[in-house]
Amino acid sequence: MSTEAARTGPAPGALLLCRAAPGRVAPVAGLLREPMQLTPAGDAWSVLVPEGRPWRDGAEPVDRVATGWATALAVGAPWPVLALWWDADYAGFTLASGFRRPVGFVWLASGVPAGEVEAMRTFAARMGLDPVLDVQDLDRLTEPDSAADARSRLRGLLAVLARAGVSLPAELALGEPAGRLREAAARRPDSRPVERPGRREAGAERDPVDRTRLGPWMPWTGGPMARALALAQLAAGLPLLVRGLRRRGGGWATAGALLLAHGALGLTYDLTRPRD
Secondary structure, three states, X not given: OOHHHHOOOOOOEEEEEEOOOHHHHHHHXXXXXXXXXXXXXXXXXXXXXXOOHHHHOOOOOHHHHHHHHHHHHHHOOOOOEEEEEEOOOEEEEEEEOOOOOOEEEEEEOOOOEOOOHHHHHHHHHHHOOOOOHHHHHHHHOOOOOOOOOHHHHHHHHHHHHHHHOEOOOOOOOOOOOHHHHHHHHHOOOOXXXXXXXXXXXXXXXXXXXXXXXXXXXXXXXXXXXXXXXHHHHHHHHHHHHHHHHHOXXXXXXXXXXXXXXXXXXXXHHHHHOOOO
16 A cells, blocks of 8 residues: 555645746756656746656655755755645745745644744745735734644745735646646646656757746856856755765755755856857
């Protein structure tokens, strides 16, 4: 019997909201080497729907995996990544942005808050939300409410984020199992599967990528800033990878491996590209 089937509560699942268009998210998401579906999620937002094999196989909790993925995606990109996750006992979110420490909040399955109010306010500040109206609504999510469960708490969070342009497709219902969510995302006409870098490069001639839209952080743009970022990614990736291997943390190991690979790719391109 699978781990997911043995649970008495809701099966684990997660979504990754990226504050960027799908065309900018796809090249980075492929480096995670996790089967995902990518689809628009509002004005300049995208959502990644993972298959969820790491937690479905029982290797690691969904919150840790989702946090590792969000950190890996955000550390090399100029846009933040918000991981929404849930399992039989808890639900919550983690916001990753650049090299800053991720911030998030957790609720019990019954909706009882289990996080720090200050973390919610830090989240609002990093997202650029209204310091009065939006923060008031977020504060309510940190207060006891006998009529609210964890799923409704996440829906309340999305209601606030709607003012920042987030519009999650109706088919992606929070609290559903990962596999069901990915199937629902795949049926959308505006979605695409995330491919690994090798497969994407092999098909580059058939479906060329407009690299000018990917931003100055991508390694193939070259230049002093890209070189500095590649070095920073190598410096940050090694300790993350070591930490993940020592603690058998798949999320941290994935984040470290992604940073090392991305940094090495950037330095390789910088050393081999033609000079003017």
